[in-house]
Amino acid sequence: xxxxxxxxxxxxxxxxxSTYSGDFVLEVDQVTKAFPGVIALDxxxxxxxxxxxxxxxxxxxxxxxxxxxxxxxLYQPDSGTLRLRGETVQLNSPLAAQRAGIAMIxxxxxxxxxxxxAENIWIGREPRNRFGVIDHSQMQRQxxxxxxxLKLNLDAESEIQSLSMANxxxxxxxxxxxxxxxxxxxxxxxSSLTETEVxxxxxxxxxxxxxxxxxxxxxxxxxxxxxxxxxxxxFRDGKYVATHPASGITREAIIKLMVGREISxxxxxxxxxxxxxxxSVDQLGLDGVFxxxxxxLRAGEILGFAGLVGSGRSNVAETLFGIxxxxxxxxKLKGQPxxxxxxxxxxxxxxxxxxxDRKETGCFLPLNILENMQIVALQQxxxxxxxxxxxxxxxxxxxxAQQLRVKTPNLYECIExxxxxNQQKVLICRWLLTQPDILILxxxxxxxxxxxxxxxxxxIVELARTGVAIIMISSELxxxxxxxxxIVVMHEGQVTGIVDAASxxxxxxxxxxxx
Numbered sequence: 001x002x003x004x005x006x007x008x009x010x011x012x013x014x015x016x017x018s019t020y021s022g023d024f025v026l027e028v029d030q031v032t033k034a035f036p037g038v039i040a041l042d043x044x045x046x047x048x049x050x051x052x053x054x055x056x057x058x059x060x061x062x063x064x065x066x067x068x069x070x071x072x073x074l075y076q077p078d079s080g081t082l083r084l085r086g087e088t089v090q091l092n093s094p095l096a097a098q099r100a101g102i103a104m105i106x107x108x109x110x111x112x113x114x115x116x117x118a119e120n121i122w123i124g125r126e127p128r129n130r131f132g133v134i135d136h137s138q139m140q141r142q143x144x145x146x147x148x149x150l151k152l153n154l155d156a157e158s159e160i161q162s163l164s165m166a167n168x169x170x171x172x173x174x175x176x177x178x179x180x181x182x183x184x185x186x187x188x189x190x191s192s193l194t195e196t197e198v199x200x201x202x203x204x205x206x207x208x209x210x211x212x213x214x215x216x217x218x219x220x221x222x223x224x225x226x227x228x229x230x231x232x233x234x235f236r237d238g239k240y241v242a243t244h245p246a247s248g249i250t251r252e253a254i255i256k257l258m259v260g261r262e263i264s265x266x267x268x269x270x271x272x273x274x275x276x277x278x279x280s281v282d283q284l285g286l287d288g289v290f291x292x293x294x295x296x297l298r299a300g301e302i303l304g305f306a307g308l309v310g311s312g313r314s315n316v317a318e319t320l321f322g323i324x325x326x327x328x329x330x331x332k333l334k335g336q337p338x339x340x341x342x343x344x345x346x347x348x349x350x351x352x353x354x355x356x357d358r359k360e361t362g363c364f365l366p367l368n369i370l371e372n373m374q375i376v377a378l379q380q381x382x383x384x385x386x387x388x389x390x391x392x393x394x395x396x397x398x399x400x401a402q403q404l405r406v407k408t409p410n411l412y413e414c415i416e417x418x419x420x421x422n423q424q425k426v427l428i429c430r431w432l433l434t435q436p437d438i439l440i441l442x443x444x445x446x447x448x449x450x451x452x453x454x455x456x457x458x459x460i461v462e463l464a465r466t467g468v469a470i471i472m473i474s475s476e477l478x479x480x481x482x483x484x485x486x487i488v489v490m491h492e493g494q495v496t497g498i499v500d501a502a503s504x505x506x507x508x509x510x511x512x513x514x515x
Contacts, residue, residue: 024083025050025214026071026102026183031080033066035417038409040066043080044240046233048183048214053205055217055225055246058235058258058449064218065107065419067235068185071216072104073097085182095124103181105172107188107218107420107447109359113161117154118143121175146174150204164310165357166193173204184208185216188420188447190224194308194475202228220449222251234258255450267482268458270465274485275299278334278469279438281320285328289315290493293329297438297469302460304484304501305473307513311490313473314356317440320471321353322346333438347376352431353440354424356473362427363415370411372426373397377433400429405455420447428456432463439463442473457483477506489513 026048033041041063048054056064069075071082073091082089084100091097097104111120118139119126127138143156152170160168169189176184186205190198205228209215219225225232229246234257241257279297284290290312297303305313318324320331322340331338333349340346346353355361364372374382374393382393397411404425408418415423424447431439441460445453460483464470474480480487484501489512497512 024048025085026216027083028067028071029081029083031067031070031077031082033063033070033075033077036409036413038407040238041070041077042238044235044238046216046240047243048216049230050182050214051209051212052230053209053215053217053228055219055229055232056235057219057225057232057254058241062235062258062419062449063238064235065187066238068104068187068216068218071097071183072102072185098179098181101180101182102185103176103179103183104185105176105187105189109165109168109172111160111168111171114159116157116159117147117163117171117174118156120160120171121146121178142178146178150174150177151200166197166310169193170197173201177204177208181213183214183216185218187218188220189217190219190221198224220447220453222254222450225254226251236260258450267479268454268461269302269483270461272300272464272485274301275467276334279320280332280335281329282332283329284316284319284326284331286315286319286324287327289324290319290490291328293490293495295488295495295498297471299437299467299469300464301485302464302470302472302483304480304487305471305490306477306480306487306509307490310492311513312493313490314442315493316490317353317442317471317473320346321351321440347434350435350437351440352376352434352436352438354427354431354442354444356442356446358420358423358427363423365414365416367415368412369401369406369408369415369418369426370394370397372415373400373411373430373433376430396433397429400433401426404429404459405452421449421452424448425452425456428459436468438469438471440471440473443475444472445474445476445479477509480509481506 024047028044028046030043030045031041032043044063044067046067058064066075070077073094073096076092082091089100091100112123121143122139126134127142129135140156147154147156152174154167154170160171163171173189190201193201205215217228225246231243231245233243234241236258275298277296278299282294284293293316295303307313315324319326320340322342322345325341331340338349374397377393378388382389394411401411406425406429407422415426418426445456448456460470460472472483481501481504487499487501487504487509488495489497489499489509491513499508
């Protein structure tokens with residue numbers, strides 16, 4: 001059983017399980033938290049039952065992540081109380097939360113890239129010999145036992161930087177399970193996983209629930225709520241809205257609770273008269289990664305890219321943008337051959353790219369919103385003789401932030417303090433300020449709530465209407481089908497088909513992606 005790892009991975013005997021039998025293992029009562037210029041949480045409450053999965057939903061900026069950081073000891077509430085197993089607690093640090101029996105899997109992975117799987121799982125808790133020295137052999141055995149019982153096909157000695165995003169996510173899950181917690185918080189844990197990996201994760205979650213763990217599960221995906229939740233709570237604009245059993249409620253009713261309004265059209269794709277071919281790719285390849293990729297992209301077209309994790313979709317995008325220059329094939333821009341050897345070359349040719357991982361390759365976390373937004377556009381008409389026209393660029397950033405409804409008190413707020421969805425909006429603003437002809441969007445709505453998704457979808461359609469050519473990579477098949485004109489499907493570094501979205505369905509795409 002997977003649950004055998006909960007409290008005993010390297011010792012003999014039966015695992016220790018959560019024994020709390022009260023109504024609620026975790027109670028959040030009237031908690032408030034404010035930051036300069038914004039109230040992130042306004043007297044919110046939450047009740048988590050032992051042996052249950054409680055889904056927490058709400059738009060980006062609703063306060064979900066702030067509350068989870070309070071529960072996990074990263075933030076301190078301004079007012080309100082936390083009760084764990086019926087007793088009032090003060091969690092002054094993440095370590096205090098862990099020792100109290102709370103573990104959290106963060107949406108933005110908190111792993112040390114140069115360390116191994118084993119070192120990441122047991123960091124700060126390494127087994128030691130009688131001389132106080134880390135016992136690497138023991139740590140290896142503990143890790144292998146944990147991975148085996150979780151049925152994770154990972155090498156304990158692999159460095160994190162060598163793993164795919166999906167496998168890094170699995171390491172975070174293994175690390176959290178190893179903490180032997182009574183409360184487990186999972187924040188968008190399926191964002192990097194394939195359908196098969198999601199099923200595996202749900203098997204782990206079901207086993208954790210059966211062992212008595214109280215699980216807080218944050219997601220924006222409705223199908224996950226209905227698949228795994230016992231009950232759910234909705235926050236909106238930092239306030240508690242409602243708690244409801246997961247059964248007996250419709251998708252539409254949940255969306256209305258989240259956004260305070262009905263969203264009648266999630267995919268507002270409209271026919272656009274396509275222009276000239278602006279990008280032509282012929283037999284493009286990158287040694288050992290992908291090969292023989294060919295397609296044309298027209299002005300005003302939304303060209304979707306679909307495929308399972310590891311299919312090469314993001315690698316093609318990075319090659320087009322010069323991050324990993326091609327080793328084979330040709331790229332033509334408006335009919336003219338072009339060698340894109342770095343991102344700077346791509347930008348000069350009016351290409352822009354929103355990367356898949358906003359934390360690792362998108363946001364400059366120590367900088368503020370203005371600095372993050374303007375960093376590429378400074379040489380795009382906002383400087384003269386080496387002098388930046390600060391007022392002009394700040395006004396342009398302000399206008400763009402308003403257009404995309406970035407929730408922030410001002411542009412001088414540190415981007416690290418924003419929700420994941422608002423960070424994503426800032427990055428989209430960054431690239432729109434360059435006025436690109438070709439916009440590459442790699443997972444543009446990953447970790448984005450349903451309301452923000454609709455806004456970004458409308459923005460993509462509007463950009464296409466103005467003639468911008470768009471490549472959109474997405475792991476969500478309804479999004480690819482609903483937003484694209486055509487879809488390029490990839491499998492193991494090869495294009496297996498290019499289909500018209502209007503005549504395709506999920507079965508068609510999956511049959512090409514999994515062949």
